[in-house]
Amino acid sequence: MPETDKVFAGSIPKFYDTLMVPLIFEAYALDMAELxxxxxxxxxxxxxxxxGVVTRALAPRLGAGARYVVTDLNQPMLDYAATRQGGGADGNGGSSTGSINIEWRQADALKLPFEDASFDVVCCQFGAMFFPDRTAGYAEARRVLRPGGHFVFNVWDRIEENAFADEVTNAMAELFPQDPPRFLARTPHGYHDVALIREDLRRAGFTSIQIDTREKLSRSPSAREVATAYCQGTPLRNEIESRDANALQLATDRAARAIASRHGEGPVAGKIQAHVIVAAG
Structure with a gap:
């Protein structure tokens, strides 16, 4: 995975949160919060x-006095998440939401700065695909879990099962035929093999593994908004600009045209699909 696949900086966090979150992440965040x-x-x-889409959904559901530690490797995303949470900062790198105190901390999921058996649940929404060593990341999750605890996470299914991501990727291949940007297929949708996921979890020491494939419908007011979300609110932007620093608007236009050609000029809807995993043991 190129390092640029993990760069969520500049204007990307805002576009990601305001456009990508309602488009594809919010519905799965509600599922995760419930689990x-x-x-x-x-x-x-x-x-x-x-x-912070899961954080916003989960914090109100936790019991009074529960400890909730929220981490991300990318400090700009974490900073943005903290500003969106509400409740105000507590002066110690945390914030308060009702009776829940949230601790915000930059951390690498492969090298967690927490003691063994510190948490009842570790959760991760659409992050495992970015782990350079997934078994190591899973082993870290298991290490910090208390006996009987659960690791809850999800990953996207293959890109062909996710309409908008597939259409944007194909549009980029037409725009840059000599060097197609493949971020979406390579990373967000590159870890979809259920057998491989099970094997990685077993190698990390998990013995109970439940995987549920869930299909949902992604909706947006327009094809243009979908195109803007993917081209400007994800590291796909980095790939586009690395090929042509002035091509971002053209790429967004091409993606919007491709989506509109399949879903119409008004409000659009497309299939999304992900694997939801609960591991223990």
Whole structure:
């Protein structure tokens, strides 16, 4: 994975949160919040939190006095997430949402700065695909889990099962035929093999593994908004600008045209699909 696949900086966090989150992430965040809160955990660690969509959904569901530590490798995304949470900063790198104190901390999911058996649940929404060593990341999650704890995470299914991402990728291949930008297929949608996911988790020491493939419908007011979300709110932007520093608007236009040709000029809807995993043991 190129280093640029992990760069969420500049204007990307804002576009990501305002456009990508409602487009594809919010519905799965609600699912994750429900799964995590179901066991009434006293301590939760979230890794690869991004702009905080799971954090916003989960914090109100946790019990009074629960510890909630929210981490991400990318400090700009974490900073943005903290500003979106509400409740105000507590002066110690945390914030308060009702009776829940949230601790925001930059951390590498492969080298967690926490003691063994510190959390009841570790959760990670659409972050495992970015781990350079997934087994190591899973082993770290297992290490910080208390006996009986659960690791809850999700990953996107193959790009062909996710309409807008596939259409944007194909549009970029037409625009840059000699060197097609493949960020979406390579990284967000590059870790979809259920058998491989199970094997990686077993190698990390998990013995109970449940995988549920969930299809949802992604909606947007327009094809233009979808194109802007993918081309300007993800590291695909880095790939486009590395090929031509002045091509971002053209790329967005081409993606919008491709989406409109398949879904119409008005409000658009497209299939999205992901694997939701709960691991223990």
């Amino acid at each position: 995590v809160a179901a066991s009434s955990p006293g301590a939760v660690l979230e890794t690869a939190a991004g702009s």
